């Protein structure tokens with residue numbers, strides 16, 4: 001799969017370059033994941049979200065500083081490791097310390113997923129809203145929600 005064709009930057013550029021270039025890019029996209037409307041210059045959050053590309057990018061930027069073995073969360077007794085090589089297993093096989101009765105991720109059901117509860121707006125059922133000391137944009141929150149709703153795949 002051509003990762004570059006999906007980066008938010010190239011989607012924005014596509015909008016600037018206009019319909020002809022967009023049409024060409026569209027032909028390339030047909031070969032991978034379908035063709036967006038020419039006017040659609042947003043990242044494809046309404047299509048299939050990629051865990052490795054989209055969700056991990058959020059973890060890298062806003063979570064990994066604390067959620068790694070020597071990070072603040074680990075030092076407070078929360079081993080959840082969100083580094084690229086560990087995060088999928090942590091979230092799908094690992095158990096929550098705060099709510100061991102709740103899975104981090106219930107494939108297809110964001111509302112039942114403790115991970116989403118921790119990043120969603122409003123108070124989480126336990127502890128602080130993540131990320132502590134920062135915040136997710138609505139688009140980032142939607143990417144996590146959509147990934148879970150799509151079946152929480154390692155894609």
Ligand code: HEC
Pocket residue numbers: 058059062063064065066067072073076078079080095096097098099104114115118119126127128129130131132133136
């Ligand atoms: C500044 C450090 C910090 C950052 C950044 C941070 N966390 Fe946390 N996280 C913690 C701490 C400390 C706890 C436990 C206390 C709490 O929940 O208030 C925690 C708890 C959690 C838990 C519950 C873990 C369990 O085992 O029950 C989840 C899920 C979580 N964080 C996800 C995230 C996600 C996703 C991000 C990024 C969007 C993030 N965190 C960013 C420090 C952080």
